[in-house]
Amino acid sequence: MKKALQIIGILLVIAVPAGIFGAYALWNKEHRDVASEKVAFEMTADELLNEFEKDEEAANEKYIDKAVLITGEYLETENDYGAVTLILKGAACSMADSTEISLEAGQQVTVKGRVTSYDDLFGDIRLDDCTIPNKNK
Amino acid sequence: MILFRTLLLLATVSAFFTANAQSKYYTRDGRVSFFSSTPMEDIEALSNDASSVFDIKTGKVEFGVPMKSFTFEKALMQEHFNEDYVESDKFPKAKFKGIFEFEGDFDPAKAGEYKVIAKGKFTLHGITQEITEKGTFTVSDEGNLFAVCVFHVKPADYDIEIPSTVRDKIAKTVEVTIKMNYKPLKR
Numbered sequence: 001m002k003k004a005l006q007i008i009g010i011l012l013v014i015a016v017p018a019g020i021f022g023a024y025a026l027w028n029k030e031h032r033d034v035a036s037e038k039v040a041f042e043m044t045a046d047e048l049l050n051e052f053e054k055d056e057e058a059a060n061e062k063y064i065d066k067a068v069l070i071t072g073e074y075l076e077t078e079n080d081y082g083a084v085t086l087i088l089k090g091a092a093c094s095m096a097d098s099t100e101i102s103l104e105a106g107q108q109v110t111v112k113g114r115v116t117s118y119d120d121l122f123g124d125i126r127l128d129d130c131t132i133p134n135k136n137k
Numbered sequence: 138m139i140l141f142r143t144l145l146l147l148a149t150v151s152a153f154f155t156a157n158a159q160s161k162y163y164t165r166d167g168r169v170s171f172f173s174s175t176p177m178e179d180i181e182a183l184s185n186d187a188s189s190v191f192d193i194k195t196g197k198v199e200f201g202v203p204m205k206s207f208t209f210e211k212a213l214m215q216e217h218f219n220e221d222y223v224e225s226d227k228f229p230k231a232k233f234k235g236i237f238e239f240e241g242d243f244d245p246a247k248a249g250e251y252k253v254i255a256k257g258k259f260t261l262h263g264i265t266q267e268i269t270e271k272g273t274f275t276v277s278d279e280g281n282l283f284a285v286c287v288f289h290v291k292p293a294d295y296d297i298e299i300p301s302t303v304r305d306k307i308a309k310t311v312e313v314t315i316k317m318n319y320k321p322l323k324r
Contacts, residue, residue: 026213027213028211029211029212029213031208031212064205064225064226064229065205065225065226078166080166080167080168080185080318081166081318083168083185085165085166085186092165092188094166094206114205116203116204116205116206116229117201117203117205118229119188119203120201121163121188121199121201122163122165122188126186126206128186128203
């Protein structure tokens, strides 16, 4: 009996801190860092948009929340409430930080980001956590 | 005569399009935040990715926000929100489609604050409910059009089930704040 209690005691000494540590690690789990992720798809903004226009549900399943690298024609930049959004033909990319980017309308740009949805109001793809990989520069 | 008719038709058509172009406003960086407060825990989330088109002439407004664009302080909360509550893989957007009814006249050329009522269909988690909420439109001295609307969403109204283990941590009613800086739609 005494031995059994001892074993339980030892197990508790190990299990409780491990449990607390595990719960703590889970609680403080890091946010995704899309910029450092490997992309799941690499394509033009038009190609991505076409897939959503063809079959939104299938495209949702395939692309939403995935890191992608898309290339498209740069149109303009919007900047509200400190959030910078690059508008490409076929995609609206919310930038991960509010650093101003100097691009010229009409130029091709490659953006890395996470697909969040098809925007039926503007008929384009919405991306979040976007960065411009070095190869543009 | 035919020429005259054609000209008249052209004039009418172009007048129609110009009127349309001028009366429509849009945003693509609408800010949506929500706040759930209980004695156990306060939870906040934010998105800057709301899209909206508003037609001053008709009052018609459409609004959409990607659920995957909400960020939480804790990655774990964000995961639970997406996977367990709003099921954003299945229902990627929350939408509103309805009208803004101004109390009194609204003049986008006159700076000031205007009270507005938003009426229409709000869709979240695949469930659509009729809502009526109060909001404010502010026309700044520079002619910018800011809309702010605070409304309350009961997760239960949208079939969002909160498991009993966390029920004390998530409010029965979540306060949602929408801020939009509308710009004239050129396209």
